[in-house]
Amino acid sequence: MKLTLLAGRFTVGLAILVLAFSAGALSTRAQDTPAAPTDFDPEAAMAAFTEKVQASKPEIDRLKTLAGKWEAKQKFYFSGPGEAPTEQTSVEVRTMLGEYWIMGAVDSEMMGMPFQGRSITGYDIMKQKYVTYWVDTMGPYGMFFEGTYDEATKTYTYICEMKDAWTGLDSVYTIIETEQPDGSTQWSMSQKSAMGELKLMEAVYTRIGDAE
Numbered sequence: 001m002k003l004t005l006l007a008g009r010f011t012v013g014l015a016i017l018v019l020a021f022s023a024g025a026l027s028t029r030a031q032d033t034p035a036a037p038t039d040f041d042p043e044a045a046m047a048a049f050t051e052k053v054q055a056s057k058p059e060i061d062r063l064k065t066l067a068g069k070w071e072a073k074q075k076f077y078f079s080g081p082g083e084a085p086t087e088q089t090s091v092e093v094r095t096m097l098g099e100y101w102i103m104g105a106v107d108s109e110m111m112g113m114p115f116q117g118r119s120i121t122g123y124d125i126m127k128q129k130y131v132t133y134w135v136d137t138m139g140p141y142g143m144f145f146e147g148t149y150d151e152a153t154k155t156y157t158y159i160c161e162m163k164d165a166w167t168g169l170d171s172v173y174t175i176i177e178t179e180q181p182d183g184s185t186q187w188s189m190s191q192k193s194a195m196g197e198l199k200l201m202e203a204v205y206t207r208i209g210d211a212e
Contacts (some may be wrong), residue, residue, distance in 0.1 A: 052125045059123040063102045069209040076198050095211040141165045154179035169193040
């Protein structure tokens with residue numbers, strides 16, 4: 001009987017503690033959650049958004065010049081420094097997604113195996129940077145880059161900070177794209193980590209037609 005009463009009191013006490021904790025947690029959450037603005041003006045918000053888009057129009061419109069079918073003469077330095085690069089030619093098709101994004105599609109080979117890669121690139125008006133996300137059939141991970149454009153040198157510089165999926169080392173990947181007077185693009189990608197800085201790839205992109 002005493003054990004039953006003690007168990008009952010313990011259960012009631014535990015229930016009270018749980019209720020008290022829950023009430024405190026809800027109170028804390030309520031305090032942490034910012035109140036919705038009472039003076040929100042949808043028309044003013046739309047006007048401010050439109051202003052941001054218009055202010056970034058030169059950067060956004062620059063992406064449209066990249067649309068089309070491009071031939072890439074590539075060199076891969078995966079064998080390491082001092083070794084002869086592997087060379088191949090592939091084609092990338094870039095198509096606009098609406099007015100703000102451009103999608104790239106590569107279907108070729110990599111190290112003698114079928115290879116597919118996909119990218120989506122745009123100008124983020126909040127970050128004030130170009131952003132691009134890349135995935136391919138070599139592994140279940142993606143690469144997110146943020147970039148800038150230098151009008152004086154006609155150069156895009158993209159940076160991706162992530163752990164190397166193969167070594168686990170913190171790495172900084174850098175892509176440099178420089179537009180040439182003949183309309184082609186010089187492209188290179190390097191990786192910097194505790195192992196040093198390595199050139200991974202380079203290519204020359206030449207427009208060979210419009211996107212289908």
